[in-house]
């Protein structure tokens with residue numbers, strides 16, 4: 001059989017080309033195309049795929065998965081590659097570059113139908129002019145719809161609307177054995193629940209019907225400053241449980257004295273002439289330091305980050321540094337102590353100029369995605385260490401990795417859950433503990449929908 005062979009050291013490195021299915025798009029094997037997808041936002045993992053599929057149709061995705069299953073290859077869907085630990089990489093198979101399937105198909109008064117490779121910014125551009133928006137957006141809207149639906153998608157409005165995965169009305173997916181299927185909460189629910197926050201293990205999400213709500217035209221944003229994380233958390237907890245603002249987040253960033261500045265950020269969505277009067281909403285929260293910073297922003301600027309978060313962009317080169325990011329959800333009761341301990345040992349240098357530590361409590365009563373694991377209780381605290389490693393400094397990287405392990409252990413000991421997009425990805429044992437009561441269901445879904453274990457080995461969940 002004729003084979004395309006690749007560089008030595010690149011695994012089995014063989015694609016049986018004479019068995020390749022007809023494609024509407026293209027399968028490329030040149031080194032530059034493959035090397036471009038042997039990286040991600042973390043820049044810590046590098047696995048050279050055998051080939052890259054640029055699908056032009058859902059049929060291409062299905063044909064490639066059937067081909068991979070038949071020839072013992074792996075395949076992984078990849079969106080914008082903003083994972084930070086190689087989760088969308090594969091060395092013994094094909095990366096499916098979902099960015100070529102990025103059409104926003106139709107915008108209706110309550111929903112939008114969109115290809116999974118579209119970015120949330122594409123969705124906003126299509127919906128906001130009609131006065132509509134997805135209810136939950138991630139901090140960065142340049143992530144793909146499929147990429148965040150595969151992990152959950154938490155945002156500043158999650159206390160009101162849950163996760164992005166809780167706002168999906170229908171999905172079109174391709175299962176690991178190459179079958180195109182439609183699923184929703186009312187139709188083939190087991191498949192729907194295996195897809196959402198399913199980390200690309202059972203299906204490739206190819207199209208999604210997403211809930212839309214009215215978009216207001218403006219956001220009045222307030223920033224309040226705190227000197228310690230416990231007061232920040234107390235203020236945030238009150239705001240999210242009482243639904244005082246549409247958007248509530250917070251973070252710590254290095255201050256000019258070598259310590260940490262804690263910032264509470266809230267936003268109220270409104271359309272003038274309606275106003276956003278917030279005096280009473282802030283009246284009884286934990287006292288802050290200094291003045292409240294208030295700014296009015298167009299809705300699109302606010303949600304797309306323009307002028308919202310870190311008004312000054314990070315220096316050139318900062319975003320190309322390694323990003324061994326790690327996020328977790330902590331139980332409300334232990335979060336204050338855990339965050340204070342982490343911040344006491346973390347240095348500003350370790351998070352870098354563009355980095356920060358997200359401190360973001362949210363209520364969980366709107367969370368309804370079985371595979372998205374959070375600790376029990378009405379409030380959980382999302383803590384994310386968004387670090388940047390100094391370039392060419394393996395010792396610093398080793399320190400960060402060891403600190404990440406210690407943080408993960410602390411999270412687990414406190415009954416929390418590590419967020420699965422970080423660095424390094426979890427081990428198989430960690431995963432079983434992570435999924436806890438839903439592990440048997442998840443493992444059964446893997447066997448049913450991806451019986452040949454083709455999909456997404458970079459998550460290291462079902463590796464033997």
Ligand SMILES: Cc1cc2nc3c(=O)[nH]c(=O)nc-3n(C[C@H](O)[C@H](O)[C@H](O)COP(=O)(O)OP(=O)(O)OC[C@H]3O[C@@H](n4cnc5c(N)ncnc54)[C@H](O)[C@@H]3O)c2cc1C
Nearest residue numbers: 079080081082083138139140144146147150153154200205
């Ligand atoms: C700057 C930045 C800001 C972020 N902000 C937030 C935030 O506010 N809230 C939050 O929850 N997360 C946030 N994240 C994490 C982010 O949601 C995840 O890393 C997300 O998976 C990235 O989307 P992507 O399109 O880049 O996916 P990729 O990194 O390309 O893929 C991530 C995983 O999803 C799988 N996948 C990709 N597409 C599909 C598909 N169509 N079907 C099935 N599986 C698929 C991949 O195989 C891989 O395992 C942020 C990350 C970054 C770098």
